[in-house]
Amino acid sequence: MLSTTARTTLNRGKERARTDRTDLYAVLDAGLICHLGVIVDGAPMVIPTGYGRIGDTLYLHGSTGASSLRAGTTEPVCVTVTHLDGIVLARSAFHHSVNYRSAMIYGRARRVDDPDEHLDGLRAVTEQLAPGQWDVVRLPTRKELAATAVLALSLKEASVKVRQGPPKDDEEDYDLPVWAGVLPLNVSWGEPLPDPRLTPGVTVPRHIRKRG
Structure with missing residues (x-):
């Protein structure tokens, strides 16, 4: 089960809450980019960035x-991941909404x-971002590792x-004569575009083709 702290307990739209931890994993595992909210020099900052879960x-x-x-690492942070699944078109402007997972x-x-x-x-x-990619690329050098910071955030409070x-x-x-319903949003991958400087004969690997 997910945590029930003051910050994670929904006060509005309670029927939209999901309390099983597997629901959290499903949202995170289906995402590509998260937004990191943090206080920098006394002001809020929200940064889109890549992430991964273990x-x-x-x-x-x-x-x-x-x-x-x-x-x-010095201030409390908030990380969000959102999937927009469709626009909900109502008969009134007030009841327009979106279908989403967040x-x-x-x-x-x-x-x-460590x-x-x-x-x-x-x-x-x-x-x-690209399942299978780590096993086919050159791994980071010591210099590259030293230039890259990694933060770990517990999923305890979510x-x-x-x-x-x-x-x-x-x-x-x-009964109003106004069309109402849902306009679904589907995201799909396009054809892989090779680097202009790709070595001749190097083909698209299977794990990339599978994403299409």
Whole structure:
């Protein structure tokens, strides 16, 4: 079960809450980019960044010089992942909505200093974007590892919200001659575009073709 802290307990739209931890994993594992919210020099900053999950830990990465990552280890952070599944068109402007799946994680991140965990975190981030890619590329050098910070954030305090289904109009509006329903949003991969400097004879690997 997910945590029930003051920050993760829904006060509005309670019917959209999901309380099973597998729902959290499903939202995170289906995503590609998260948004890291952190306080930097007294002001809020929200950074889109790659991430990866290993068990109940979320890993984020970036340059060691990034102020957002430095602040992320000294101030509380909030990480969100959202999937937009459709636009919900109602008969009234007030009841327009969206179908979505979202996760929100609170906590204090820690900088990963252990070399093995550091490499595991980078692998998790890479595999989140392109499963199978880590096993075919050149691995990071010591210099590259030193230039890349990895943060670990526990999934202990998290909430999940999901909205699905048709619009919910006021009862008196259902007879209005206005089209209502859902405009689904489907995201798909295109054909892989080779690097212009690709070595002749190198073909698209199977794990990339599978994404199409």
